[in-house]
Amino acid sequence: MKMKSPSKNQKRATMRVRIYIYIAILIFFTSCSNIKYLKEGENLYVKGEVELNNDSIPDRYRAPLTERLEEVLRPRPNKKFLGLRTKLYFYNIAGQPKKNKGFKHWLKNKAGEAPVLLQDVNVPYNENLVRNRLENIGFFNAYVTTDTTIKKQKAMLNYIATTNKIYRINKVTYELDTTTQIGKEIKLAQPGSLLIPGRPYNLDRIIAERERIENLLKDKGYYFFSPDHILVQVDSMIGKHMVDMNVKLKDETPKNAKQPYTINNIFIYPEYSLVQGNYEIATPADAEEYKGFYFIDPHRTFRKFALARTMFFHKGDLYNRDRQNQTISQLVGMGTFRFVKNNFMLVDRGKTNKLDVHYYLTPQQKKAVRVELLGKTAAVYNGSEVNVSWSHRNAFKGAELLRLTAYGGYEVQSGGGVNINSNFYRYGLEASLTWPRIIAPFGWEPTRRFVPHTTTLVGYEFLNRRQAYRLNSLRFAWGYNWQESAKKTHQLNLLDIAYVQPVNVTPFYDSLATEFPYLQRAIDRQFTFGPTYKFTYTNTMETDKKHTFYFSGGLDLSANTTGLILGSNVKKGKQDSIFKAAFSQYIKTEIEYRHYMKLGTNRQLAARALFGYGYSYGNSTRLPYVKQFFAGGPNSLRAFRARAIGPGSYNPERFGNDNFVPDMTGDIRMEFNLEYRSKIVSILDWAAFVDVGNIWLQNADTVFQGGKFSKDFFKELAVGGGLGLRFDLTFLILRTDLAIPFRIPYLPDGQRWVFNKINFRDPDWRRDNLVFNLAIGYPF
CATH class of the missing domain: 3.10.20.310 (membrane protein fhac)
Structure with a gap:
């Protein structure tokens, strides 16, 4: 009897079962192996938790309060990664290194972590910490008991906190000698008091109230005054779980603290x-x-x-x-x-x-030279860049910063079909001068709290795409930077001029541009001038918060007034030029929003949304090439190489030439990114991510069919995801990401989700879909 060979689906199912078995075996042996290293009588401390024995606490406050109380417990159990105590496992398998160096020493003392045993936990000390924390927030006369559970040499401690009803503020009085100036000042501060009748007693609020009074007095000349000179007396014996508070000046307050200077x-x-x-x-x-x-x-x-x-x-x-x-x-x-x-x-x-x-x-040292060498790789594209800058921090004896920069870089393709647009080198020079003040013909001073800056910049760059064309670029800018607050910054360039001139266009590229008119845009002379503005808000420096945010919004205008005065209208055949270059007339805006959420110790969920829109009119029908948006690459849609996706549902391969893939750009951009980040050991972190987005054109184009933005834009979103490692080297973060596409927008409608085509065992699939990115810093 002839046996039927297993189908592909059966093979895949068998493979999945094997993977699950391997994972289960790994988890079992890893978890058990940590226990076998314990001596007789030793128990691994795996968990400490607090239980509140008080039904009067509302459910919405119970979980946050329990979490705050558990934070004070010491020591903490050994760290986990995906449910496994990997650092403890490394510590155990390293044994006892004979030398204070080498791999085993590193594995035990750097990557590893010594076991936290039950005998290491000072239970009475933790009980006192929990009780004190409860009393500080108004749960007077609380008491804490502890239950210990030991199972298979794993110990858990359950701290049971029994509390009475919370104490609240009944009344607040200010006992002061108002015949003195300082007494009058403190009395005037009473209406803004943080001690409010009806609110729960809170020690931190009392400390904050003393500091508030001190701040008010410091701003009125009392240089030697301190919060310690304020006494807040608390009477908790009035009954009904209420307290009276009396604010007074300490009798021993020195004379110099009572007088302004x-x-x-x-x-x-x-x-x-x-x-x-x-x-x-x-x-x-x-x-x-x-x-x-x-x-x-x-x-x-x-x-x-x-x-x-x-x-x-x-x-x-x-x-x-x-x-x-x-x-x-x-x-x-x-x-x-x-x-x-x-x-x-x-x-x-x-x-x-x-x-x-x-x-x-x-x-600081007045003159300095800085050299930076950068390397990058994305998919089959590799490159490097070097920057050399010389700076003078007091160029004209007014704290002006003069900086001269020279840079050069290249990118080459190491595999895949030859893309002549990716093999290039560039170099340039840039000079900037920054004054630590606003230089303007009128008395404008946006802030005195922070130092505003005026900057002027002149730059030149030469780009050589060897098999395509060469470009000369000039730029001039004059503008201001100022900080409104610790969280808000502004950047305004009153004039930002850019001029791009093509030279030495190759016959090959010229022939392609004749066949595909869009390519001509990359080698057209480009001239933009006008103001730009960018606003940034961030509270990411507040590391104690669970949720932090970043927002930036920008506006870029070019030739709006000039085009209006000249009556430019390219659609009616009237296109005006300056310096033999048709100037670009547009309004462009960009918005970026990021949200960072802490999920616990060394774990974070990061999200980003990007929106960009360019509206061209008058002298232009599309944003100039250098101002257009693109998607893909190490900091964008990581499952697609840079500038190789979009616009819309257009397929770049439609150019029909295996040795040429153009840079895909557009007038509209939309992108969403979600990334989970967690620490593995020491300097090594890992991440899982999903990227969604695309670019579109403002107007329909006969070449880029499907590239115009429409109400069905969501059907044209590219989706990709993957895993990555981050090496936190303190002075920089080295990032590696491996991504694959989940949804390809240029496939036929109904076939764009490609989960069913994922096949890591197929070398052709891996070559066409696995995208590796190496970069410096987080993507957002």
């Missing part, structure tokens, strides 16, 4: 050296006076007006901590000082309520 002389030391030691305390006779400020700058390294304008204090002003911080912020923000510190000194040994202020400024 004014600013006397202000001394500025622009050449202060930490190595050579302090200057002797200067007097007005030792210094050079400028507009009421005294400079000790014997070598005249800085122009006085540049430093005087950063001062928020003047002689006779009442001391104010906010002005003090603003002055320090201005000096640091100039970018030319390595260290900035100040010193307030009593005048006449405290016989008067006056303070001399001394600002000690240590300059």
Whole structure:
């Protein structure tokens, strides 16, 4: 009897069963192997949890409170990765290395982690921590007991916290001597109190209230006042789970803390050296006076007006901590000082309520050379770039930053069909000058809290796509950067000019451009000029928050007024030129939003949404080539190589030439990215990601059929995903991503999802679909 050979589906099912068995065996042996290394009588501490024994706590508060209480438990159990204690496993299998170096030593002490045993846990100490935390938030007279569960040498501790009803604030009084000035000031601060009747008792809120009063007094001249001079008395014996609070000034508060101080002389030391030691305390006779400020700058390294304008204090002003911080912020923000510190000194040994202020400024190295060497790879494309920059941090003695940069790079193709558009090299020069202030013909000053900057830039670049064409590019920009707050920044270029001139177009490319008119756009002269603006908001620096955000929005305008004045209308045959180049007339906007959510220790979910839209009119029907959007690559749709997807449902292979794949660009861009990030060991992290997006054209094009944006755009979204490793080397993050397409928009409608075609065993499939990206830094 002839046996039937198994079908492909049966083979795949058998393979999946084998994989599941291998994973189960790995999990079993990895988890068991950690236990077998324990000595007799030792138990691995695997979990500590807190249980609240109080039915009066609402369910919506119970889980967050339990999580906060569990955070104080020490020590923490051994870390897990995908449910496995891999670091503990590495520690155990490394044994006892004979040397303090080598692989086993690294595996045990760097990649590994010693077992956390039950005997390492100080249970009474943890009980006290939980009880104190509960009392600090109003659960007085709480008590904590502990249950221990041991099963197969794995120990769990359950801390049972029994609490009474939470205590709330009944009333708040301010016991102050209002015949004194400081008593009046504190009394005036009462309406903004953080201690509000009806709210739960909270120790952190009491501390915050003392600091609030101190901040208000500091801004009114009380230089020597401290939060410790405020006493908040709490009476919890009034019954009904209520407390009375009394705010008062401590009797032992020193005299100098009770009186305001004014600013006397202000001394500025622009050449202060930490190595050579302090200057002797200067007097007005030792210094050079400028507009009421005294400079000790014997070598005249800085122009006085540049430093005087950063001062928020003047002689006779009442001391104010906010002005003090603003002055320090201005000096640091100039970018030319390595260290900035100040010193307030009593005048006449405290016989008067006056303070001399001394600002000690240590300059950074004035001249520096920086060399950067970068490498990149995406799919079969590899490249490198070198940047050399020279900078002078005090070019004209006003803290101006002069930077000259030379750069060069190349990209080559190492496999696949030859793409002449990817084999190129480029080099360029750029000069920029930045002033730490606004330079404008009118008195515009957007902020004094942070240092605004004025920047002018001139640049030239030469691009040589060897088998296609060469381009000369010139750029000039003049604009401003300023920070509205710690979270908000603005960038406004009043004039941003770009001019691109093609040279030496190859006959081969010329013939392609004749056949496919779109390609002509890459070698047309391009001329754009106009203002650009970008706004950025971020709170990602607040690392203690579970949710952080990043938002940027930009606007790019070109020749809007010029085109209107000249009456340009390319659709009616009237296209105007400047310098023999038809100028581009458009409105372009870009929006990017990122959301980062912590999922626990060393785990994060990151999401990004990108939207870009360019509207061309008057002298143009499409955005200029250098301003158009593209998708794909290491920081975009990682399952598709850079500039090789879109527009819309258009298939790049329709160009019908195996040795040429053009750069796909468009006027509209939409992209969504989701990435899960988690630490493995030490410097090594891993990530799983999904990318969705595409580009489209504003107007229909006979060459790019299916490229115009329409109401059915969602049917033309490309989808890809994959896994990646991140090597956090402190000074940089090296990122590798391996991705495959899930949905290909240029396939026939109904066949665009390609999950059923995934076949890692097929070398042809792997060659056509596996995309490897190597990059520096996170994609977003």
